[in-house]
Amino acid sequence: MIISKHRAFLLLTAVEVAVVIALVVRARGVAADLAVTDILAKRAVAARLGLTDLAIWTEARYTRHPSQTDLFSPFQDFPSSLEHFPAGSVVGVPDLTGFRQPAEP
Amino acid sequence: MRRHLKILEFALSALWRRRFKNLAIVVVYGFTIAVLASILLMTDAMRGEAEQILIGAPDLVVQRVAAGRHDLIPVDYAEEIRGLPGVGEVSPRYWGYYFDAFTESNFTFVGIDDGPPYELELLEGRLPSAPSECAVGEGVARARSTGVGHELTLISHDGLGVIFDVVGEFQASSSILTNDLVVFRNADLVELFGIPEGRAVDLSVEVFNDGEVSTVAAKVKRIFPDTRPITRSEILRTYDAVFSWRSGMLLTVFAAALAAFCILAWDKATGISAEERREIGVLKALGWSTRDVLELKFWEGAAISLTSFLLGLIAALVHIFLLGASLLAPVIQGWSVLFPEFRFTPSITVYQLFVLGFLTVVPYVASTVAPSWKAAVTDPEEVMRG
Incomplete structure:
Protein backbone atom coordinates (compact mmCIF):
# COMPACT_ATOMS: atom_id res chain seq x y z
CA MET A 1 0.00 0.00 0.00
CA ILE A 2 1.38 3.40 -1.00
CA ILE A 3 0.45 6.19 1.39
CA SER A 4 0.20 9.71 -0.05
CA LYS A 5 2.83 12.20 1.06
CA HIS A 6 0.44 14.53 2.81
CA ARG A 7 -1.02 11.64 4.84
CA ALA A 8 2.49 10.53 5.79
CA PHE A 9 3.37 14.11 6.81
CA LEU A 10 0.20 14.55 8.88
CA LEU A 11 0.78 11.17 10.52
CA LEU A 12 4.40 12.05 11.33
CA THR A 13 3.34 15.43 12.75
CA ALA A 14 0.62 13.78 14.86
CA VAL A 15 3.16 11.28 16.23
CA GLU A 16 5.61 14.10 17.05
CA VAL A 17 2.88 16.14 18.79
CA ALA A 18 1.85 13.03 20.75
CA VAL A 19 5.47 12.45 21.86
CA VAL A 20 5.81 16.11 22.94
CA ILE A 21 2.52 15.92 24.89
CA ALA A 22 3.58 12.63 26.51
CA LEU A 23 6.96 14.09 27.55
CA VAL A 24 5.35 17.29 28.89
CA VAL A 25 2.68 15.34 30.81
CA ARG A 26 5.34 13.04 32.24
CA ALA A 27 7.54 16.02 33.20
CA ARG A 28 4.65 17.77 34.93
CA GLY A 29 3.70 14.55 36.73
CA VAL A 30 7.26 14.14 37.99
CA ALA A 31 7.32 17.80 39.06
CA ALA A 32 4.03 17.39 40.95
CA ASP A 33 5.33 14.26 42.73
CA LEU A 34 8.62 15.92 43.63
CA ALA A 35 6.85 19.07 44.86
CA VAL A 36 5.11 17.11 47.64
CA THR A 37 8.06 14.93 48.64
CA ASP A 38 11.52 15.88 47.44
CA ILE A 39 11.15 19.66 47.45
CA LEU A 40 9.64 19.71 50.95
CA ALA A 41 12.45 17.48 52.22
CA LYS A 42 15.08 19.75 50.64
CA ARG A 43 13.36 22.79 52.09
CA ALA A 44 13.52 21.14 55.51
CA VAL A 45 17.30 20.64 55.06
CA ALA A 46 17.72 24.32 54.10
CA ALA A 47 15.64 25.41 57.09
CA ARG A 48 17.37 23.13 59.64
CA LEU A 49 20.90 24.01 58.52
CA GLY A 50 20.08 27.67 57.76
CA LEU A 51 21.37 27.35 54.20
CA THR A 52 21.17 30.38 51.95
CA ASP A 53 22.60 28.99 48.69
CA LEU A 54 22.76 25.97 46.41
CA ALA A 55 25.93 23.84 46.39
CA ILE A 56 26.55 24.01 42.66
CA TRP A 57 29.78 25.92 42.07
CA THR A 58 32.49 25.32 44.66
CA GLU A 59 35.43 27.07 43.02
CA ALA A 60 35.10 30.51 44.64
CA ARG A 61 33.27 32.20 47.51
CA TYR A 62 31.18 34.29 45.18
CA THR A 63 30.04 31.28 43.16
CA ARG A 64 29.40 29.04 46.20
CA HIS A 65 27.31 31.70 47.92
CA PRO A 66 26.12 34.17 45.25
CA SER A 67 23.46 35.57 47.58
CA GLN A 68 26.02 36.41 50.29
CA THR A 69 28.51 38.05 47.95
CA ASP A 70 29.64 41.49 49.04
CA LEU A 71 29.04 43.40 45.82
CA PHE A 72 29.89 46.62 47.61
CA SER A 73 33.55 45.93 48.44
CA PRO A 74 36.21 47.58 46.36
CA PHE A 75 38.22 45.11 44.27
CA GLN A 76 35.77 42.33 45.03
CA ASP A 77 34.75 39.67 42.55
CA PHE A 78 31.21 38.60 41.91
CA PRO A 79 29.40 36.64 39.20
CA SER A 80 29.48 38.40 35.83
CA SER A 81 31.71 41.13 37.25
CA LEU A 82 33.71 43.24 34.85
CA GLU A 83 37.38 42.36 34.73
CA HIS A 84 39.31 44.76 36.96
CA PHE A 85 42.48 44.78 34.91
CA PRO A 86 43.38 43.95 31.31
CA ALA A 87 45.78 41.33 32.68
CA GLY A 88 42.78 39.21 33.60
CA SER A 89 42.02 38.69 29.92
CA VAL A 90 45.62 37.98 28.98
CA VAL A 91 46.73 35.57 31.70
CA GLY A 92 46.09 32.00 30.64
CA VAL A 93 44.04 29.40 32.47
CA PRO A 94 46.11 27.68 35.20
CA ASP A 95 47.23 24.12 34.49
CA LEU A 96 44.60 22.05 36.27
CA THR A 97 45.80 18.68 35.06
CA GLY A 98 47.39 18.04 38.47
CA PHE A 99 44.02 18.42 40.16
CA ARG A 100 42.91 15.07 41.43
CA GLN A 101 39.30 14.20 40.72
CA PRO A 102 37.04 12.74 43.40
CA ALA A 103 37.18 8.97 43.63
CA GLU A 104 34.48 7.09 41.78
CA PRO A 105 31.82 5.59 44.05
CA MET B 1 -10.15 21.48 2.30
CA LEU B 54 15.32 28.47 49.37
CA ILE B 55 11.98 29.41 50.88
CA GLY B 56 13.52 27.46 53.75
CA ALA B 57 16.42 29.97 54.01
CA PRO B 58 16.58 32.34 57.02
CA ASP B 59 14.19 35.31 56.90
CA LEU B 60 17.08 37.69 57.37
CA VAL B 61 20.87 37.24 57.51
CA VAL B 62 22.91 40.01 59.11
CA GLN B 63 26.56 40.24 58.08
CA ARG B 64 29.13 42.65 59.48
CA VAL B 65 31.26 44.72 57.17
CA ALA B 66 34.69 45.92 58.29
CA ALA B 67 37.31 47.69 56.19
CA GLY B 68 35.11 47.29 53.14
CA ARG B 69 34.61 43.53 53.37
CA HIS B 70 32.68 40.83 55.18
CA ASP B 71 33.92 40.31 58.75
CA LEU B 72 33.01 38.28 61.84
CA ILE B 73 30.04 39.78 63.72
CA PRO B 74 29.91 40.27 67.52
CA VAL B 75 27.35 37.87 69.01
CA ASP B 76 26.21 40.76 71.30
CA TYR B 77 24.44 42.32 68.30
CA ALA B 78 21.92 39.45 68.54
CA GLU B 79 20.54 40.69 71.87
CA GLU B 80 19.67 44.12 70.54
CA ILE B 81 18.19 42.74 67.31
CA ARG B 82 16.08 40.29 69.32
CA GLY B 83 14.54 43.29 71.13
CA LEU B 84 13.10 44.74 67.90
CA PRO B 85 9.32 44.37 67.48
CA GLY B 86 8.30 41.42 65.29
CA VAL B 87 11.65 39.64 65.66
CA GLY B 88 11.76 36.06 66.99
CA GLU B 89 14.85 33.92 67.34
CA VAL B 90 18.24 35.48 66.49
CA SER B 91 20.95 32.82 66.15
CA PRO B 92 24.63 33.20 65.40
CA ARG B 93 25.64 31.20 62.30
CA TYR B 94 29.02 29.54 62.03
CA TRP B 95 30.11 28.45 58.59
CA GLY B 96 33.08 28.74 56.28
CA TYR B 97 35.21 27.17 53.58
CA TYR B 98 37.89 24.52 53.77
CA PHE B 99 40.38 23.62 51.07
CA ASP B 100 40.92 19.89 51.27
CA ALA B 101 44.50 19.18 50.25
CA PHE B 102 43.81 15.44 49.86
CA THR B 103 41.30 15.91 47.06
CA GLU B 104 42.20 19.48 46.09
CA SER B 105 38.59 20.51 46.38
CA ASN B 106 36.68 23.05 48.45
CA PHE B 107 34.29 21.95 51.17
CA THR B 108 31.74 24.13 52.93
CA PHE B 109 31.52 23.69 56.69
CA VAL B 110 28.28 24.51 58.47
CA GLY B 111 27.66 24.58 62.22
CA ILE B 112 24.35 23.75 63.89
CA ASP B 113 23.23 24.51 67.41
CA ASP B 114 23.17 21.78 70.03
CA GLY B 115 19.89 20.05 70.37
CA PRO B 116 18.30 16.66 70.56
CA PRO B 117 19.39 14.14 67.86
CA TYR B 118 17.73 15.41 64.72
CA GLU B 119 16.76 13.34 61.74
CA LEU B 120 16.08 14.66 58.28
CA GLU B 121 14.32 12.75 55.52
CA LEU B 122 17.23 13.24 53.13
CA LEU B 123 19.86 12.29 55.70
CA GLU B 124 21.03 8.77 56.17
CA GLY B 125 21.90 8.57 59.87
CA ARG B 126 21.54 11.74 61.93
CA LEU B 127 22.94 15.21 62.46
CA PRO B 128 25.88 15.60 64.88
CA SER B 129 24.82 15.97 68.49
CA ALA B 130 27.98 15.10 70.41
CA PRO B 131 31.59 16.39 70.27
CA SER B 132 33.71 15.22 67.29
CA GLU B 133 30.74 14.15 65.19
CA CYS B 134 29.86 15.35 61.71
CA ALA B 135 27.48 14.71 58.80
CA VAL B 136 28.73 14.90 55.22
CA GLY B 137 27.30 15.63 51.80
CA GLU B 138 27.38 13.02 49.07
CA GLY B 139 30.20 14.78 47.18
CA VAL B 140 32.42 14.92 50.28
CA ALA B 141 31.68 11.29 51.12
CA ARG B 142 32.64 10.26 47.59
CA ALA B 143 35.77 12.44 47.44
CA ARG B 144 37.06 11.26 50.82
CA SER B 145 35.73 7.68 50.54
CA THR B 146 33.88 8.00 53.83
CA GLY B 147 30.35 7.52 55.09
CA VAL B 148 28.26 6.73 58.14
CA GLY B 149 30.30 4.75 60.66
CA HIS B 150 33.61 5.93 59.20
CA GLU B 151 35.89 8.80 60.13
CA LEU B 152 36.81 12.10 58.52
CA THR B 153 40.21 13.66 59.24
CA LEU B 154 40.52 17.42 58.83
CA ILE B 155 43.23 19.96 59.52
CA SER B 156 42.30 22.59 62.11
CA HIS B 157 43.24 26.28 61.93
CA ASP B 158 46.42 25.62 63.95
CA GLY B 159 47.60 22.89 61.61
CA LEU B 160 46.62 19.90 63.74
CA GLY B 161 44.78 16.88 62.38
CA VAL B 162 41.34 16.38 63.94
CA ILE B 163 39.30 13.19 63.56
CA PHE B 164 35.51 13.33 63.34
CA ASP B 165 33.06 10.43 63.40
CA VAL B 166 30.70 10.55 60.44
CA VAL B 167 27.20 10.01 61.88
CA GLY B 168 25.17 11.13 58.87
CA GLU B 169 25.39 11.28 55.09
CA PHE B 170 23.07 13.35 52.95
CA GLN B 171 21.37 11.42 50.17
CA ALA B 172 22.30 12.08 46.57
CA SER B 173 18.87 13.59 45.87
CA SER B 174 19.76 16.54 48.14
CA SER B 175 23.11 17.13 46.40
CA ILE B 176 22.06 20.46 44.95
CA LEU B 177 22.03 21.76 48.57
CA THR B 178 24.44 19.52 50.40
CA ASN B 179 27.02 18.10 47.96
CA ASP B 180 30.06 19.86 49.46
CA LEU B 181 28.75 20.24 53.02
CA VAL B 182 30.25 18.99 56.24
CA VAL B 183 27.94 19.70 59.19
CA PHE B 184 29.33 20.02 62.75
CA ARG B 185 28.10 21.19 66.11
CA ASN B 186 28.75 24.92 66.45
CA ALA B 187 31.29 24.34 69.25
CA ASP B 188 33.33 21.95 67.09
CA LEU B 189 33.32 24.31 64.14
CA VAL B 190 34.37 27.31 66.29
CA GLU B 191 37.30 25.25 67.56
CA LEU B 192 38.21 23.92 64.11
CA PHE B 193 38.24 27.37 62.51
CA GLY B 194 39.60 29.16 65.60
CA ILE B 195 36.78 31.72 65.58
CA PRO B 196 37.38 34.20 68.47
CA GLU B 197 35.00 33.96 71.41
CA GLY B 198 31.97 36.21 71.19
CA ARG B 199 32.08 36.32 67.39
CA ALA B 200 30.05 34.56 64.73
CA VAL B 201 30.18 34.52 60.94
CA ASP B 202 26.77 36.17 60.69
CA LEU B 203 23.38 36.24 62.39
CA SER B 204 20.22 34.50 61.29
CA VAL B 205 17.11 36.50 62.22
CA GLU B 206 13.57 35.15 62.39
CA VAL B 207 10.88 37.70 61.51
CA PHE B 208 7.32 36.65 62.33
CA ASN B 209 5.61 38.63 59.58
CA ASP B 210 7.03 38.26 56.07
CA GLY B 211 5.81 41.76 55.23
CA GLU B 212 8.00 43.28 57.95
CA VAL B 213 11.33 41.74 56.92
CA SER B 214 12.49 44.79 54.96
CA THR B 215 11.45 47.10 57.84
CA VAL B 216 13.43 45.00 60.32
CA ALA B 217 16.39 45.01 57.90
CA ALA B 218 16.26 48.81 57.72
CA LYS B 219 16.13 49.05 61.54
CA VAL B 220 19.10 46.71 61.93
CA LYS B 221 21.06 48.80 59.46
CA ARG B 222 20.16 51.97 61.39
CA ILE B 223 21.14 50.53 64.79
CA PHE B 224 24.32 48.88 63.49
CA PRO B 225 25.62 50.89 60.54
CA ASP B 226 28.50 48.43 60.09
CA THR B 227 26.12 45.59 59.12
CA ARG B 228 24.64 44.38 55.88
CA PRO B 229 21.23 42.71 56.22
CA ILE B 230 20.31 40.25 53.44
CA THR B 231 16.62 39.36 53.22
CA ARG B 232 15.25 36.06 51.91
CA SER B 233 13.59 37.87 49.02
CA GLU B 234 17.04 39.19 48.03
CA ILE B 235 18.39 35.63 48.11
CA LEU B 236 15.53 34.47 45.87
CA ARG B 237 16.07 37.42 43.54
CA THR B 238 19.76 36.50 43.27
CA TYR B 239 18.89 33.01 42.05
CA ASP B 240 16.29 34.42 39.71
CA ALA B 241 19.14 36.38 38.09
CA VAL B 242 21.76 33.60 38.34
Missing part, protein backbone atom coordinates in the same frame (compact mmCIF):
# COMPACT_ATOMS: atom_id res chain seq x y z
CA ARG B 2 -9.41 19.06 -0.51
CA ARG B 3 -7.73 21.86 -2.43
CA HIS B 4 -5.46 22.65 0.53
CA LEU B 5 -4.51 19.00 0.89
CA LYS B 6 -3.67 18.81 -2.82
CA ILE B 7 -1.43 21.87 -2.51
CA LEU B 8 0.18 20.34 0.60
CA GLU B 9 0.78 17.14 -1.38
CA PHE B 10 2.40 19.16 -4.15
CA ALA B 11 4.52 21.09 -1.63
CA LEU B 12 5.75 17.86 -0.03
CA SER B 13 6.60 16.46 -3.49
CA ALA B 14 8.59 19.63 -4.22
CA LEU B 15 10.44 19.24 -0.91
CA TRP B 16 11.06 15.55 -1.65
CA ARG B 17 12.70 16.45 -4.99
CA ARG B 18 15.31 18.45 -3.02
CA ARG B 19 15.31 16.02 -0.13
CA PHE B 20 19.00 16.12 0.80
CA LYS B 21 19.08 19.91 0.97
CA ASN B 22 15.84 19.99 2.95
CA LEU B 23 16.99 17.22 5.27
CA ALA B 24 20.12 19.28 6.01
CA ILE B 25 17.90 22.29 6.80
CA VAL B 26 15.72 20.17 9.14
CA VAL B 27 18.83 18.90 10.96
CA VAL B 28 20.36 22.38 11.43
CA TYR B 29 17.02 24.01 12.24
CA GLY B 30 16.06 21.19 14.66
CA PHE B 31 19.46 21.39 16.38
CA THR B 32 19.08 25.14 16.82
CA ILE B 33 15.61 24.69 18.34
CA ALA B 34 16.96 21.93 20.61
CA VAL B 35 19.74 24.22 21.92
CA LEU B 36 17.38 27.16 22.48
CA ALA B 37 14.72 24.97 24.13
CA SER B 38 17.30 23.15 26.29
CA ILE B 39 18.57 26.45 27.70
CA LEU B 40 15.07 27.79 28.34
CA LEU B 41 13.89 24.55 29.98
CA MET B 42 17.04 24.10 32.05
CA THR B 43 17.21 27.66 33.37
CA ASP B 44 13.50 27.60 34.20
CA ALA B 45 13.83 24.24 35.98
CA MET B 46 16.83 25.43 38.03
CA ARG B 47 15.21 28.75 38.87
CA GLY B 48 11.98 27.01 39.92
CA GLU B 49 13.87 24.56 42.12
CA ALA B 50 16.01 27.26 43.75
CA GLU B 51 12.90 29.31 44.46
CA GLN B 52 11.06 26.40 46.04
CA ILE B 53 13.97 25.14 48.15
CA PHE B 243 19.56 31.12 36.48
CA SER B 244 18.30 33.51 33.90
CA TRP B 245 18.95 32.55 30.28
CA ARG B 246 20.01 36.16 29.85
CA SER B 247 23.10 35.80 32.02
CA GLY B 248 26.59 34.43 31.71
CA MET B 249 27.69 31.53 29.59
CA LEU B 250 24.12 30.44 28.87
CA LEU B 251 23.53 33.74 27.11
CA THR B 252 26.60 33.01 24.97
CA VAL B 253 25.24 29.59 23.94
CA PHE B 254 21.76 31.02 23.49
CA ALA B 255 23.07 33.89 21.36
CA ALA B 256 25.16 31.52 19.21
CA ALA B 257 22.13 29.31 18.55
CA LEU B 258 19.98 32.34 17.79
CA ALA B 259 22.64 33.71 15.43
CA ALA B 260 22.77 30.35 13.60
CA PHE B 261 19.00 30.47 13.20
CA CYS B 262 19.12 34.07 11.93
CA ILE B 263 21.68 33.06 9.28
CA LEU B 264 19.42 30.19 8.21
CA ALA B 265 16.35 32.43 7.99
CA TRP B 266 18.34 35.21 6.28
CA ASP B 267 19.58 32.76 3.66
CA LYS B 268 15.98 31.86 2.88
CA ALA B 269 14.74 35.45 2.95
CA THR B 270 17.37 36.93 0.66
CA GLY B 271 16.15 35.10 -2.38
CA ILE B 272 15.05 31.90 -3.99
CA SER B 273 17.08 29.74 -6.33
CA ALA B 274 16.77 29.90 -10.13
CA GLU B 275 15.19 26.45 -10.06
CA GLU B 276 12.51 27.59 -7.62
CA ARG B 277 11.82 30.71 -9.73
CA ARG B 278 11.44 28.56 -12.84
CA GLU B 279 9.09 26.25 -10.93
CA ILE B 280 6.93 29.21 -9.89
CA GLY B 281 6.91 30.48 -13.52
CA VAL B 282 5.76 27.07 -14.81
CA LEU B 283 2.99 26.87 -12.22
CA LYS B 284 1.80 30.38 -13.13
CA ALA B 285 1.88 29.48 -16.83
CA LEU B 286 -0.20 26.39 -16.06
CA GLY B 287 -2.87 28.59 -14.50
CA TRP B 288 -1.97 28.67 -10.79
CA SER B 289 -2.98 31.93 -9.15
CA THR B 290 -0.60 34.01 -7.04
CA ARG B 291 -2.59 32.90 -4.00
CA ASP B 292 -2.02 29.22 -4.87
CA VAL B 293 1.72 29.78 -5.32
CA LEU B 294 1.97 31.58 -1.97
CA GLU B 295 -0.02 28.80 -0.30
CA LEU B 296 2.38 26.26 -1.81
CA LYS B 297 5.36 28.16 -0.39
CA PHE B 298 3.59 28.52 2.95
CA TRP B 299 3.12 24.75 3.17
CA GLU B 300 6.76 24.16 2.19
CA GLY B 301 7.95 26.48 4.98
CA ALA B 302 5.41 25.13 7.47
CA ALA B 303 6.32 21.49 6.77
CA ILE B 304 10.03 22.15 7.28
CA SER B 305 9.68 24.35 10.35
CA LEU B 306 6.96 22.33 12.07
CA THR B 307 8.95 19.11 11.69
CA SER B 308 12.16 20.81 12.85
CA PHE B 309 10.41 22.51 15.76
CA LEU B 310 8.80 19.32 17.04
CA LEU B 311 11.96 17.22 16.60
CA GLY B 312 14.06 19.93 18.31
CA LEU B 313 11.56 20.18 21.17
CA ILE B 314 11.52 16.40 21.67
CA ALA B 315 15.34 16.38 21.70
CA ALA B 316 15.39 19.21 24.29
CA LEU B 317 12.81 17.55 26.56
CA VAL B 318 14.69 14.25 26.46
CA HIS B 319 18.04 16.00 26.99
CA ILE B 320 16.93 18.03 30.01
CA PHE B 321 14.44 15.80 31.81
CA LEU B 322 15.58 12.29 30.89
CA LEU B 323 19.35 12.72 30.38
CA GLY B 324 19.88 15.40 33.08
CA ALA B 325 21.25 18.01 30.63
CA SER B 326 24.36 15.89 30.06
CA LEU B 327 25.52 18.11 27.17
CA LEU B 328 25.00 21.46 28.94
CA ALA B 329 26.25 20.33 32.37
CA PRO B 330 29.97 20.82 31.48
CA VAL B 331 29.15 24.40 30.44
CA ILE B 332 27.55 25.06 33.82
CA GLN B 333 30.12 23.13 35.84
CA GLY B 334 32.95 25.60 35.37
CA TRP B 335 36.02 24.79 37.46
CA SER B 336 34.18 23.10 40.31
CA VAL B 337 35.89 19.89 41.47
CA LEU B 338 32.87 18.82 43.50
CA PHE B 339 29.87 19.20 41.26
CA PRO B 340 26.44 17.82 42.13
CA GLU B 341 24.68 15.51 39.72
CA PHE B 342 21.74 17.38 38.28
CA ARG B 343 18.28 15.94 38.72
CA PHE B 344 15.98 18.61 37.38
CA THR B 345 12.54 19.17 38.75
CA PRO B 346 10.71 19.71 35.47
CA SER B 347 9.24 23.14 35.01
CA ILE B 348 7.43 23.53 31.73
CA THR B 349 4.52 25.69 30.63
CA VAL B 350 2.51 25.92 27.44
CA TYR B 351 3.50 29.60 27.36
CA GLN B 352 7.21 28.64 26.99
CA LEU B 353 6.38 26.37 24.06
CA PHE B 354 4.30 29.05 22.35
CA VAL B 355 7.02 31.66 22.78
CA LEU B 356 9.64 29.30 21.36
CA GLY B 357 7.36 28.33 18.47
CA PHE B 358 6.44 31.92 17.73
CA LEU B 359 10.07 33.09 17.75
CA THR B 360 11.26 30.36 15.37
CA VAL B 361 8.46 28.93 13.23
CA VAL B 362 6.83 32.24 12.28
CA PRO B 363 10.03 33.98 11.05
CA TYR B 364 11.03 30.90 9.02
CA VAL B 365 7.66 30.54 7.31
CA ALA B 366 7.60 34.30 6.63
CA SER B 367 11.10 34.15 5.15
CA THR B 368 9.98 31.31 2.86
CA VAL B 369 6.83 33.00 1.61
CA ALA B 370 8.11 36.59 1.25
CA PRO B 371 10.71 36.08 -1.55
CA SER B 372 8.24 33.90 -3.48
CA TRP B 373 5.78 36.78 -3.57
CA LYS B 374 7.95 38.74 -5.99
CA ALA B 375 8.35 35.77 -8.33
CA ALA B 376 4.65 34.92 -8.11
CA VAL B 377 3.44 38.37 -9.15
CA THR B 378 5.87 38.64 -12.11
CA ASP B 379 4.91 37.62 -15.63
CA PRO B 380 5.47 33.82 -16.02
CA GLU B 381 7.48 34.17 -19.23
CA GLU B 382 9.80 36.71 -17.65
CA VAL B 383 10.25 34.48 -14.60
CA MET B 384 11.05 31.38 -16.73
CA ARG B 385 13.51 33.33 -18.87
CA GLY B 386 15.21 34.49 -15.63
